Amino acid sequence: MNKNQKTPFYNRTWFVSIAVFCIVQLLFLFVEKTGWIPNVRDFDGKLLGKVTEFHFFKEWFQFYETQWFNLFTVFSALFVILQLAASAVKGISLKWKG
Numbered sequence: 001m002n003k004n005q006k007t008p009f010y011n012r013t014w015f016v017s018i019a020v021f022c023i024v025q026l027l028f029l030f031v032e033k034t035g036w037i038p039n040v041r042d043f044d045g046k047l048l049g050k051v052t053e054f055h056f057f058k059e060w061f062q063f064y065e066t067q068w069f070n071l072f073t074v075f076s077a078l079f080v081i082l083q084l085a086a087s088a089v090k091g092i093s094l095k096w097k098g
Helices: 013-034 047-052 055-060 067-097
Strands: none
Touching: 013 067, 047 055, 047 067
């Protein structure tokens, strides 16, 4: 690809990540409101169970009634934020180089 050509906005990796994150959140809302929640194991006594029992997690990250959805939302949001930061650093470094 030529240096003068720019990647389309919708084809950038961070945009795709945000779009997938939003679609998954809409799916979680739909599944939780309709009651079609999959039958999954509880977290009791495991590492992820201990994470969901933290006061900070209970206080700030209770988007859904299902712990699996809350945990997946937090981890995927962290992934998207890290990808945005990496993309911003890459963009800034490319602009400084020329």
